[in-house]
Amino acid sequence: MAVATQGGEGWSSRWAFVMAAVGSAVGLGNLVRFPAEAGANGGGAFVIFYIFCVALIGLPVLLSETLIGRHGKSSAIESVKRVAAESNASGWWSVAAGVGMVAAFLILTYYSVLAGWIVYFIGVFASDFAGAIGSGAPFAGALPDRTVEEVRGILPALQADSMTMLVMHAIFMAVTVFVVARGVLDGIEKIAVWLMPAFFVLLLSITVYGAFSGAFGAALEFLFAFDANRLLDPTVQLSALGQALFSLSLGSAMMITYGAYASRETNLAKTSGQIATADTSVAIIAGLAIFPIVFGAMAASDVSAVLSGEQQVQGGLGLLFINLPVAFQTMPAGSLIGLLFFIMVVFAALTSSVALLEASVSWAIRRFNLSRPVATLILGGTAYLIGAWASFSFNSQAEFTPLDFLIFSGQPVFGIIDELTAKIMLPVSALLVALFVGWIADKKLIDSENGLSGGLHLFWRFLVRWLCPLVIAAILLFGLFPGLLGN
Ligand code: TRP
Numbered sequence: 001m002a003v004a005t006q007g008g009e010g011w012s013s014r015w016a017f018v019m020a021a022v023g024s025a026v027g028l029g030n031l032v033r034f035p036a037e038a039g040a041n042g043g044g045a046f047v048i049f050y051i052f053c054v055a056l057i058g059l060p061v062l063l064s065e066t067l068i069g070r071h072g073k074s075s076a077i078e079s080v081k082r083v084a085a086e087s088n089a090s091g092w093w094s095v096a097a098g099v100g101m102v103a104a105f106l107i108l109t110y111y112s113v114l115a116g117w118i119v120y121f122i123g124v125f126a127s128d129f130a131g132a133i134g135s136g137a138p139f140a141g142a143l144p145d146r147t148v149e150e151v152r153g154i155l156p157a158l159q160a161d162s163m164t165m166l167v168m169h170a171i172f173m174a175v176t177v178f179v180v181a182r183g184v185l186d187g188i189e190k191i192a193v194w195l196m197p198a199f200f201v202l203l204l205s206i207t208v209y210g211a212f213s214g215a216f217g218a219a220l221e222f223l224f225a226f227d228a229n230r231l232l233d234p235t236v237q238l239s240a241l242g243q244a245l246f247s248l249s250l251g252s253a254m255m256i257t258y259g260a261y262a263s264r265e266t267n268l269a270k271t272s273g274q275i276a277t278a279d280t281s282v283a284i285i286a287g288l289a290i291f292p293i294v295f296g297a298m299a300a301s302d303v304s305a306v307l308s309g310e311q312q313v314q315g316g317l318g319l320l321f322i323n324l325p326v327a328f329q330t331m332p333a334g335s336l337i338g339l340l341f342f343i344m345v346v347f348a349a350l351t352s353s354v355a356l357l358e359a360s361v362s363w364a365i366r367r368f369n370l371s372r373p374v375a376t377l378i379l380g381g382t383a384y385l386i387g388a389w390a391s392f393s394f395n396s397q398a399e400f401t402p403l404d405f406l407i408f409s410g411q412p413v414f415g416i417i418d419e420l421t422a423k424i425m426l427p428v429s430a431l432l433v434a435l436f437v438g439w440i441a442d443k444k445l446i447d448s449e450n451g452l453s454g455g456l457h458l459f460w461r462f463l464v465r466w467l468c469p470l471v472i473a474a475i476l477l478f479g480l481f482p483g484l485l486g487n
Helices: 012-024 029-040 046-070 076-086 091-134 148-152 156-160 161-182 184-213 216-224 234-247 255-259 268-296 300-307 318-332 334-367 372-396 413-440 443-449 452-479
Strands: none
Touching: 012 184, 012 255, 012 268, 012 318, 012 334, 029 091, 029 268, 029 318, 029 334, 029 372, 046 076, 046 216, 046 234, 046 255, 046 268, 046 413, 046 443, 046 452, 076 091, 076 255, 076 300, 076 413, 091 156, 091 161, 091 318, 091 334, 091 372, 148 156, 148 161, 148 318, 156 161, 156 318, 156 372, 161 184, 161 334, 161 372, 184 216, 184 268, 184 334, 216 268, 234 268, 234 413, 234 452, 255 334, 268 318, 318 334, 334 372, 372 413, 413 452
C-alpha cells in the first residue's frame, strides 16, 4: 500500500518507513560524533544528559515532526504551511522547517567529506586484508608493514592531500546523488532496507569482538560514570542536546519530510519510539564497541587518568581514524575487523546522506517544478562544492577561523558548520516545531495524527507545550552564553 504525497511518492510499508527513518538517524552522528563528543565532554555526565534529552525532548519532537509531515503530505516547508493554514495560523511557522532544511543541507556538505575519509579507510583496510590473505595469514593484525607513527599519520596525510580527499568526497556524493535521483521507492527505500540490517549484523559482531578483546570494563565506567558537576555544566548540556537532536535527525526538516511518505495506518507514536530506541541503542553500542578497543590500546596509566577526569580522551574525530586503526594493528584479525568496521560506517553514512539531500530535494522539486534528477544534481553538486571548500580548512586554511566568537572560537570552517548546525540551527528549529505543535496547531488535527491516548497523550502534550520549549530555550541561552550564569 504505497501511499502518495502530492508528488505520488511514498514508502511501500511501515517496515520500509522505519528502516529509512532509522537509516537517516543512524549515521556518522552515532559512530563518529557521539564518541567524539562523549570523549570531549568527559563521558558519563554527557551520556546521561544525552539520554535525558533523547527521551524527554527528542522523542516528543520526533513525534511532532512526523505528524506534521504525514498530515501535510508535502515537502517539509509546505507541510508546515498546510497544517498552519488548517489551524488558521500564520504560514510563517514554516520557518521552523526552513531553518531545518538549510541545516540539513549544510550538514550534508561536511558529512560527505567525512564519509569520504571512511571510503579512503575502506581502501586502506581492503588492500591490507588482501595482502594478509596473499601472505597466508588472513587473521593477522592490521597494517603489519607500518609503524604506529605511520598509522597515526594516515588521517593527517589524507587531510594534507586535498586532491585525494576531494576524489573520496566526490565518490561518496556521487553515490548519494545517484540514490536520491532514483526516487523514494527505488532509491532511498531500497538502500535502507538492504543496508540497515547488514549494518546491525556488523555492529553486533564488532561489539562482541570488542567486548572480548578490549578494555570493556573501562569503557563501561567511562560512558556511565556519574559526575554531578559536569551534569550541571551548560556547555556539556548544550553539547548533549545538540547531539540528541543531531543523532535523531531532528530540527533538520528530515522527519517531517519522511513523515510525509508514511501511510495513514502507521501509528506514529509507536514508530517514533522505535526510531529513537534504535538510534540511541546504536550510539551506546557503538560507544561500547569503540571505547574498549581504544582503551585496550592505551597505557593503563592513561586509562586511569581518563577515568578520573584528569585527562581527556585524545582524539575527537581522531578516535575513529587514528586510535582505532592503531588498535586494529595489534588485534587478532585486526585487518578483517578494520575492513568490516569501515564498511559498516559507510553503510550508516550513506543512508543518512541520502536523507540529508532528500530534505532539500523534495522542496526544490515542488518549488521550482524541477524533475527529481535535475533537482538532485543541482543540490548535490552545490553541497559538494561547499564541502570541498570547507575541507581546505584542514590544511591551507588551518589558520583561517572566520567566526572567532562564542562556540566558534578557534574553529576552522568545518567545525563552524558543525557547531552552527548542531548547537544553534537544530535546537532553534526543534524549538519552533515544539511551539507550533504545542501551542499553535489545531488540537483536533494533532490529536487525530499522533496515535496516542490517555495518560501518555497528556504527558506528551505537556512535554511539547512546556518542557521541550523551556528546556531547549534555556540550554541554548546558557550554552551559548555561559557567562550569564555568572561564572
Ligand atoms: N542523524 C544523522 C546522524 O546521526 C545526522 C543527521 C542530522 C541527519 N540531521 C539529519 C541525517 C537529517 C539525515 C537527515 O549521522
